[in-house]
Amino acid sequence: MRILSSIRTIAAWEMKRSVTMMGRHVLPLAVGLLVLLMLVTSFAAQSGIHMQDGMYRIGIDDPGVARVIAPDSRFTITIADVPTLREDRFAYDIIILRGEVYAADTDKGRAALKSLERDYEVYVSHVAAGEPDLFAAYPLWIDLEYVKSEIDFVATESGQQVGAVVDTRDPPIPSGPVEAVTHPPSAMPISEDDLREHLAGSGSDHPLSRYTGILSGSSSVYDLKTPSQLSPPLPFDSIILIFIFIFPLYFTSQFFMMSVMNERVGRAGEALLSAPVRPSAIIIGKVLPYFALMLIISTAITLIIGAPIGILVPLIPVILFFLASALIIGMAARSFKELSFISIFFSTLATAYLFFPTVFANTHVISIVSPLTLVVLELQGDGFTALEYLYSTALFFATSFILFYAGTVNYREERLFSTKNLISRFADFISGGIMRDHPHASLFALALLSIPFVFMVQMMALVLFFNIPMPLSLALLVITAAFIEEFAKSLGLYAIARERPGFLTLKNLIIAASVIGLGFLIGEKLLLFATLAQISESIFGSALFLSLGLLWMPLLLHIAGVLITGGFILFGGRRAYVPGIIVASVVHSLYNLYFILGGLL
Amino acid sequence: MSVRRIGLVAKKEIFGLSAEKTIIFAILLQVFIAMFSSFLMVGLTTMYDPEALEGYSTVTYGIGYAGADSPLIDSFRKRDDLVLYRMDLDQALATLRERKVAAVVFVPDTPPDAEGPVTVTLYLIKNDIQSSIINVKLKEVLQDYERELREVRADRMTSFPVYLNFPEAGGAENFFEFVYGLLIPMLVFLPAIISSALIIDLITEEYQRKTLETLISTPVTFTEMIWGKITACAVLVPVQAGAWLFLLGANGIAVRGAVAIILHASVGGLFLILLGALVALHYRERTSAQFIFSTALVVVFLFVMAVPYNPLNLMVRLAVDTAGPIHWLILLLVAGVTALSGWFVTVYARRVGEAGAA
Numbered sequence: 033m034r035i036l037s038s039i040r041t042i043a044a045w046e047m048k049r050s051v052t053m054m055g056r057h058v059l060p061l062a063v064g065l066l067v068l069l070m071l072v073t074s075f076a077a078q079s080g081i082h083m084q085d086g087m088y089r090i091g092i093d094d095p096g097v098a099r100v101i102a103p104d105s106r107f108t109i110t111i112a113d114v115p116t117l118r119e120d121r122f123a124y125d126i127i128i129l130r131g132e133v134y135a136a137d138t139d140k141g142r143a144a145l146k147s148l149e150r151d152y153e154v155y156v157s158h159v160a161a162g163e164p165d166l167f168a169a170y171p172l173w174i175d176l177e178y179v180k181s182e183i184d185f186v187a188t189e190s191g192q193q194v195g196a197v198v199d200t201r202d203p204p205i206p207s208g209p210v211e212a213v214t215h216p217p218s219a220m221p222i223s224e225d226d227l228r229e230h231l232a233g234s235g236s237d238h239p240l241s242r243y244t245g246i247l248s249g250s251s252s253v254y255d256l257k258t259p260s261q262l263s264p265p266l267p268f269d270s271i272i273l274i275f276i277f278i279f280p281l282y283f284t285s286q287f288f289m290m291s292v293m294n295e296r297v298g299r300a301g302e303a304l305l306s307a308p309v310r311p312s313a314i315i316i317g318k319v320l321p322y323f324a325l326m327l328i329i330s331t332a333i334t335l336i337i338g339a340p341i342g343i344l345v346p347l348i349p350v351i352l353f354f355l356a357s358a359l360i361i362g363m364a365a366r367s368f369k370e371l372s373f374i375s376i377f378f379s380t381l382a383t384a385y386l387f388f389p390t391v392f393a394n395t396h397v398i399s400i401v402s403p404l405t406l407v408v409l410e411l412q413g414d415g416f417t418a419l420e421y422l423y424s425t426a427l428f429f430a431t432s433f434i435l436f437y438a439g440t441v442n443y444r445e446e447r448l449f450s451t452k453n454l455i456s457r458f459a460d461f462i463s464g465g466i467m468r469d470h471p472h473a474s475l476f477a478l479a480l481l482s483i484p485f486v487f488m489v490q491m492m493a494l495v496l497f498f499n500i501p502m503p504l505s506l507a508l509l510v511i512t513a514a515f516i517e518e519f520a521k522s523l524g525l526y527a528i529a530r531e532r533p534g535f536l537t538l539k540n541l542i543i544a545a546s547v548i549g550l551g552f553l554i555g556e557k558l559l560l561f562a563t564l565a566q567i568s569e570s571i572f573g574s575a576l577f578l579s580l581g582l583l584w585m586p587l588l589l590h591i592a593g594v595l596i597t598g599g600f601i602l603f604g605g606r607r608a609y610v611p612g613i614i615v616a617s618v619v620h621s622l623y624n625l626y627f628i629l630g631g632l633l
Numbered sequence: 634m635s636v637r638r639i640g641l642v643a644k645k646e647i648f649g650l651s652a653e654k655t656i657i658f659a660i661l662l663q664v665f666i667a668m669f670s671s672f673l674m675v676g677l678t679t680m681y682d683p684e685a686l687e688g689y690s691t692v693t694y695g696i697g698y699a700g701a702d703s704p705l706i707d708s709f710r711k712r713d714d715l716v717l718y719r720m721d722l723d724q725a726l727a728t729l730r731e732r733k734v735a736a737v738v739f740v741p742d743t744p745p746d747a748e749g750p751v752t753v754t755l756y757l758i759k760n761d762i763q764s765s766i767i768n769v770k771l772k773e774v775l776q777d778y779e780r781e782l783r784e785v786r787a788d789r790m791t792s793f794p795v796y797l798n799f800p801e802a803g804g805a806e807n808f809f810e811f812v813y814g815l816l817i818p819m820l821v822f823l824p825a826i827i828s829s830a831l832i833i834d835l836i837t838e839e840y841q842r843k844t845l846e847t848l849i850s851t852p853v854t855f856t857e858m859i860w861g862k863i864t865a866c867a868v869l870v871p872v873q874a875g876a877w878l879f880l881l882g883a884n885g886i887a888v889r890g891a892v893a894i895i896l897h898a899s900v901g902g903l904f905l906i907l908l909g910a911l912v913a914l915h916y917r918e919r920t921s922a923q924f925i926f927s928t929a930l931v932v933v934f935l936f937v938m939a940v941p942y943n944p945l946n947l948m949v950r951l952a953v954d955t956a957g958p959i960h961w962l963i964l965l966l967v968a969g970v971t972a973l974s975g976w977f978v979t980v981y982a983r984r985v986g987e988a989g990a991a
Contacts, residue, residue: 057916057921058925061925062925076935082940082942159793168790172750172782173752174755177754290920291920297842
């Protein structure tokens with residue numbers, strides 16, 4: 033009960049503090065800037081974006097043709113007679129003589145030609161749209177229908193092509209059941225006036241305009257298109273989700289990061305620390321207002337874009353993850369500039385982790401690694417199952433809670449106000465979790481808890497190497513995975529050797545290696561069976577999480593890895609740590625390679 | 634103000650940056666981005682121009698064709714990257730679901746010269762990169778068909794567009810417009826944004842850590858200290874912008890007018906840094922200052938982009954060698970605005986410094 037009331041007090045205090053600080057000075061200017069932003073937006077909408085003005089030079093002999101191209105500001109137009117243009121043809125990227133287009137044989141010339149062709153298409157469409165007989169001008173309409181087809185992650189094994197490869201003249205025959213389909217009607221289901229309006233409305237030709245249309249939903253109302261309106265359905269479109277959901281969340285988590293940092297600046301948080309409240313109450317109390325705010329922001333965005341409210345469910349672990357990382361970064365950074373750089377670095381990593389898998393939404397099981405994929409699925413109206421939710425969010429929940437735990441354990445005076453450099457601070461954080469009386473139990477727990485992070489980094493590597501050709505990607509993955517695992521396993525040992533140099537005897541090292549190896553193995557198996565069974569069944573999976581069947585072999589490997597690193601530290605001192613990890617990773621990779629090659633041959 | 638003391642403060646700040654190894658994070662970040670470069674290149678280019686996707690595929694795709702005969706069949710036969718299979722619609726859709734064909738086309742038996750339109754139904758696999766490629770390829774075939782139908786119905790038309798005959802495009806897609814028209818100005822201006830965020834950190838830190846008293850007790854005046862920090866941040870802009878341009882050059886992307894581009898970036902960057910310094914001096918607290926500054930940054934950028942001959946556009950023009958001498962005039966103009974804000978920062982800093990000393 034007491035802890036609840038102290039949480040409430042701290043949350044109220046945190047809220048009051050930020051509201052008064054923001055209210056008095058920031059809000060008036062923020063409102064002013066918002067008004068200014070609206071003014072500037074309308075100005076930009078009128079004036080257009082002048083980023084690529086005058087990129088290309090074009091020479092034309094006919095003012096009529098020049099009028100066609102004039103609306104495109106990318107072209108600087110020169111009108112001259114034919115002989116002059118012929119003479120200066122090298123000064124232009126394109127010349128048009130008597131209706132014939134000539135482009136320079138350079139990258140620039142070809143790019144200019146492409147842009148010109150698009151402009152011409154728009155112009156021709158524009159002329160055709162004014163015709164009294166619409167179906168003479170637009171005789172062909174395309175009705176787009178999408179068919180759902182999921183492929184197995186296993187399908188890309190050994191470089192097999194996912195798409196249909198065809199050599200034969202005979203039509204392919206379906207192996208599964210054939211459903212009877214009614215032929216689509218040949219009559220036009222939409223009135224001529226509606227079509228005309230639709231044509232007039234879609235006159236935008238700027239490459240970036242497609243992204244503004246995704247959210248308003250205007251593009252999806254009409255499935256009927258003219259051939260020139262056909263625009264590929266891009267999986268990359270989900271990047272817009274990053275902009276509308278992830279950036280505001282990330283931005284809000286910055287305020288929390290700053291609030292944590294402010295406690296440390298000039299020892300401002302000392303009073304709170306000496307008050308009779310537990311660190312966990314302080315942290316929960318501080319984080320609650322921001323969590324609520326982020327939830328409110330996401331709900332507001334969801335309601336504004338008219339998306340199903342269910343997309344909030346996969347966003348919750350993302351919010352937690354951002355807040356947990358903000359806590360650790362706020363506790364670790366020594367100065368504001370360090371805070372800025374680390375948080376920019378972290379946000380790039382997190383954005384990449386969240387975004388890249390969504391590119392493969394509907395295509396690959398791997399996409400489920402990111403909770404954002406669930407958002408994409410929910411937006412499409414496909415929804416997701418509880419199992420998929422568990423798959424994609426388990427790592428986020430696990431890492432968030434572990435980070436919060438690490439923050440709570442280290443929310444102490446000597447950690448918060450220390451001025452050591454970043455790496456030793458992180459090492460301090462880790463040794464903060466090691467109990468003096470039970471170092472081996474702590475090492476076991478540490479190895480167990482490091483698993484979600486290891487998986488996360490390995491998933492990142494998997495996504496990263498996914499588009500590299502097959503044998504290379506596998507080799508890279510094996511090496512990276514081995515290195516990440518050895519690094520994670522050695523962390524606890526390194527922290528202990530740093531704090532208590534006397535601890536590392538041969539006997540203790542062997543015990544420590546055994547418990548770390550065991551903890552690592554148990555954590556690996558637990559998480560693997562619980563969540564990632566699908567990915568682990570593919571060849572990439574076996575590179576990451578080898579040999580589910582045999583248990584004693586990987587156990588020995590994990591122990592051997594720690595022994596190698598630990599041995600280097602024991603005999604070579606802490607300087608030998610990095611070479612130790614490298615040797616251990618090499619051994620680990622060789623073991624993995626041997627088993628994978630054995631499995632393939 | 635003494636230039637020597639400003640230089641001293643600037644040196645101290647730059648030294649502090651490298652001592653804290655924060656620079657290492659910046660470098661790590663750039664390496665990380667570079668690691669993704671192949672993905673980014675393909676991804677971002679196709680985001681910018683979806684039809685660029687076509688260039689990546691060398692595979693022959695099977696297309697299921699159902700319904701009535703049409704000139705489409707001939708158009709398909711002419712292409713060597715698409716193979717047409719005549720089949721029933723339900724058979725075709727089943728094979729599409731199993732990914733044995735890449736798309737299915739259904740053509741109704743509407744005659745070419747009919748009163749109404751010909752409505753072709755196109756079945757694709759939902760939200761798939763392959764569908765995007767197929768979509769681009771089919772677009773070309775369908776546009777041919779549209780042209781043919783327009784010719785058949787030409788006597789019903791009343792006006793005719795100016796005719797242009799385009800040469801056969803090489804087909805090979807290039808990144809030109811994306812790289813020169815978007816990537817280069819973005820990359821070159823990124824350091825300016827980072828530096829202007831940095832100046833806020835540097836100034837607010839002195840306030841929040843209450844280290845100002847120590848600094849003021851040295852012969853360095855408050856204004857000199859602020860200008861020292863500004864100098865440190867401003868020096869980083871051309872260095873980083875130059876590094877980007879050098880890296881682009883090493884990747885075979887030749888950028889003309891590099892010196893002029895860096896000049897524009899430095900002057901524009903200095904303006905943003907001064908803006909950041911002003912916000913930081915006003916709020917003296919990082920959270921508020923960063924919040925207001927990032928909002929102001931959006932406003933400034935949107936405004937600048939909407940003005941013809943803006944510095945970003947000039948960078949594009951310089952990079953592709955179409956700038957002309959007018960860019961020196963703009964540079965002078967931007968430099969003037971920057972000098973004005975520099976003067977304003979000096980006055981404001983002096984006032985703040987005197988108020989602090991009193």
